[in-house]
Amino acid sequence: MNWEEYKKQIEEQKDLPEEWYILGIDLGTTNSVISYWDNNNKKPEPIDISNGFGKIPLPSVAQYRGEEGDEEEWVIGEEAYRSMKIYPETTIRSIKRKMGTNEKIQIEDKEYLPEEISAMILKELISHCKNMNPNAEIAGCVVSVPYDFDDGAKKATMRACELAGLKDKLICLIEEPKAAALAYNFRHQLSKDEKIMVFDFGGGTLDITLFHVVEKDDCRIKLQVISEGGEARHGGDNIDEVLLKQCYLYIENKTGQNKDAMTPENQAELIMRARETKERLSGVKSFRIPFTFCIPPFVEQITREQFENLIHDFIEKTRKLVLKALREAYTGALLPSDIDRVLLEGGSSTMPWIKDMLIGIFNEENKIYTSERPALDISLGATYYAAMKMGVLTHPDLEAEKVEVEFEVTVPHDIGLEVDHGTRKSFFTMIRRGTPYSLAKKSHIFTLSGKTLEDMTTLELRILERIDKEDTIENCKLIGDVGIKGLPKRPSGKTKLQVTLAVEEEGGLVKGAVEDLGFGEEYPPSGFKQPFDPSRFNKTVLEGEE
Missing domain, CATH: 3.30.420.40 (ATPase, nucleotide binding domain)
Structure with a gap:
């Protein structure tokens, strides 16, 4: 079943x-x-x-x-x-x-x-x-x-x-x-009109989501997403990498041995030491890192203050991502004072610098809730x-x-098409970030024009996802290429195609459809109407009967 x-x-x-x-x-x-x-x-x-x-x-x-x-x-x-x-x-x-x-x-x-x-x-x-x-x-x-x-x-x-x-x-x-x-x-009991930030800091990513408690009574509660932010590849693993580099530096300074001279087994042990150091410094103010495989063996002490200085750039970037999520709320820019609670989630969120950073932004320790x-x-x-x-x-x-x-x-990212203007390309937004999934279906009518028969009987669609609204076309992520062949042979400007994109709530996947609308009474619709499921790695081809 x-x-x-x-x-x-x-x-x-x-x-x-x-x-x-x-x-x-x-x-x-x-x-x-x-x-x-x-x-x-x-x-x-x-x-x-x-x-x-x-x-x-x-x-x-x-x-x-x-x-x-x-x-x-x-x-x-x-x-x-x-x-x-x-x-x-x-x-x-x-x-x-x-x-x-x-x-x-x-x-x-x-x-x-x-x-x-x-x-x-x-x-x-x-x-x-x-x-x-x-x-x-x-x-x-x-x-x-x-x-x-x-x-x-x-x-x-x-x-x-x-x-x-x-x-x-x-x-x-x-x-x-x-x-x-x-x-x-x-x-926990939430109150009507509360705005809540979830700061989810894991090993691989930082996810920031803002919710609004739209309705709340004894029978019903409605939560609405009003902003989403963060960044992939911005998590605890990045901090491990900073500490790992520092461990290599400790070894080189003490023994003269560099990374290339170490065995894969010793390198793997250092990866584990780096993670252990990060985790220990969440509970203690200093930690002695043992380098038992080195000749001679030695121990290096690192304090929490030294650790936080090492990851200063990472902390600063994290702070900017929080402010960006506030600034780019779907309902309009929010101030830190507009947020009622900040919830810390994820295994990496227990590091003391995170709470310190958020207190610096929101100016109130009582707003920060640790799960x-x-x-x-x-x-x-x-x-x-x-x-x-x-x-x-x-x-x-x-x-x-x-x-x-x-x-x-809501849909977390802009979904759209690549438009080729000849000398440049641009992103054409079909579904905007922040659109509820229930409304995440949009259609647009395009008129085909060209100089050759191929121009009028074929169409190439490139479907893209814009993760950050400031991303240029070069930084958009490819959802899939769709090639349409066998469209009716008509003069230039006499074919209208309706392209529809939708984002499914069950999984957030993008699906689409293309339909030939003809051109008024002069050129009635041909009956060409096909759905498509785009793939990043395999081009989707839709064929008509010409």
């Missing part, structure tokens, strides 16, 4: 069977989390992936082990991370940053796409659900993605879900800060959303949840 069939049976039975699981998955850059809907307590619960030892996040690390003569094996999670220095060349980290690219990962004599590695992590997460209940059936699941994921990265995520066996069970994708806001909403479980909230929020979609949150028999939640999600 697919998730919609499970939903129908839940509605008919007026209950969620014990063996049926509704899941929310945070497929993270550094760590991943899976949660399920606990129908007894009417709330989501994270799944312990350590078989009872209290370790919930799964390191998003995949490791290939295939020693000569041994059986091939893939190890996923904590064991893979801890043994990275033993298998440095076959350990894959932060694969999420490559999602949506065609970049292949070479392991031994095989090549893997990013979504194939992500599928392994998903399978490992799902296996822990099965461990919890061998009779478990997945009824439906929601998987989170960063705000900054473009169409290609979202499609790659959906492909990873398909490879992991979740094709019919995937309800939709949800952007991470929206999931965090949902998790917060069910734990009780920042590394888990994305998964918990995704589970809430899955439960809403499956109908169990608003079911009348569920006494614990009497409040109907309306969540108006």
